Amino acid sequence: MGDNKKPLILVTNDDGITSLGIRELISVMKSIGEVVVVAPDKPQSGTGHSITLEHPLRLKKINEDGNHVEYSCSGTPVDCVKLAVNVVMHKKPDLLVSGVNHGSNSSINVIYSGTMSAAMEGALEGIPSFGISLLDYAPDADFSAAKIYAKTIAENVLKDGVPRGTCLNVNIPALSKKNIKGVKVCRQANGNWLEEFDERKDPYGNKYYWLTGVFKNYDKGADTDEWALKNGYVSVVPVQYDLTAHDTISVLNQWSYE
């Protein structure tokens, strides 16, 4: 590893280490600092804040050059962060960036997203962290605008950190840089998925199900990530791991528990 004055940057994702989104992110982060990549060896979309307890974890060094090293990991994105800090680096990086995800992690997707859970795990460990996602699921999506904003936001985070107890959820509309209107700091839109299970029969006559569905935004606010993205802006939502609904404590204190 090279110049010790450069920031140390941990990169991970949930689409897996071979996906285009993380390859593009690695190339940008190498222009800023020393890069350590620990990312899943297979797709881990939708794994949320899952950790692996029932199986042992494997790490494999797959690439190394002057200012970066890469490990593939058999576990989830959160496992990758824990292994990176405790086994690979033996210290905390200056920055954690997760992504670039193929597909949106706006609104309620933040809760299902392995990409965002990796960033959340970074925040929990006191590492300035953000996740970044492009609103394009295509394996060969155009990440050029995402790369520009990844760099800008990384530089901001390296300079100022992120507010304590939070990480950032950055989503990029599927537009060229010149058609993006700017950046909006937003709240998470109130939306969810309406599920439709695709029921099939296997060759032996037994039923099985694929989870599918459509996303529904119930939120009319112009201060949400959904609004920003729909209107051509990059959305930045500060995400916290204190899940307490503080405002409702007084309501629950009125109940009788005996």
Add this chain to the structure above:
Amino acid sequence: MGDNKKPLILVTNDDGITSLGIRELISVMKSIGEVVVVAPDKPQSGTGHSITLEHPLRLKKINEDGNHVEYSCSGTPVDCVKLAVNVVMHKKPDLLVSGVNHGSNSSINVIYSGTMSAAMEGALEGIPSFGISLLDYAPDADFSAAKIYAKTIAENVLKDGVPRGTCLNVNIPALSKKNIKGVKVCRQANGNWLEEFDERKDPYGNKYYWLTGVFKNYDKGADTDEWALKNGYVSVVPVQYDLTAHDTISVLNQWSYE
């Protein structure tokens, strides 16, 4: 299924359908209403808000009597909730209860817990929901106090609902009912896990890792779940799925994004 005037209660967990905690919970919920169980066919601890996208899901009816029916599911706790609502019940239950978990889901454990993620998924779908956990990992733990509080809280939730956008995270100290001092409505303590990976070699000479660690509570507050549990109280934390750190939006608006 029996009397339609009884509340319809969905029961799930993350320890798997055969664990003692869910068996005890089912027996309590049968005393209140009609019970549908959709729970994992194997342990799913630490799976967080994971959903299954890479494999198809299987459901298997394993038990049925006058006022309850049980399905085991190949997926995660969140998958179980989605399948229960959309494939098994074709409607939303009046109450979702997840647990009784073997082991604490207080403080930051809420974020890793499949048990709590199932309750969160219920909340997202507009179902009054709570998760309940006993501070005892033993497979043959004594659930007698947990059963009493599960019933009391279920009755409260069926009567009053839970505050919009939240579910409840209930933790029970490993004490007999007479030694429990009461119930405290709390906030999530600020704590996390200090990881220690257990490195081993397989019979072929290749390294692998088991995730282990110790929980560290950084929070001195007497209004937290950790404080309540340590002092002999049941803790009830209202948990929300809006992860926005609203207070920090103004800070991030001071950044330059160009």
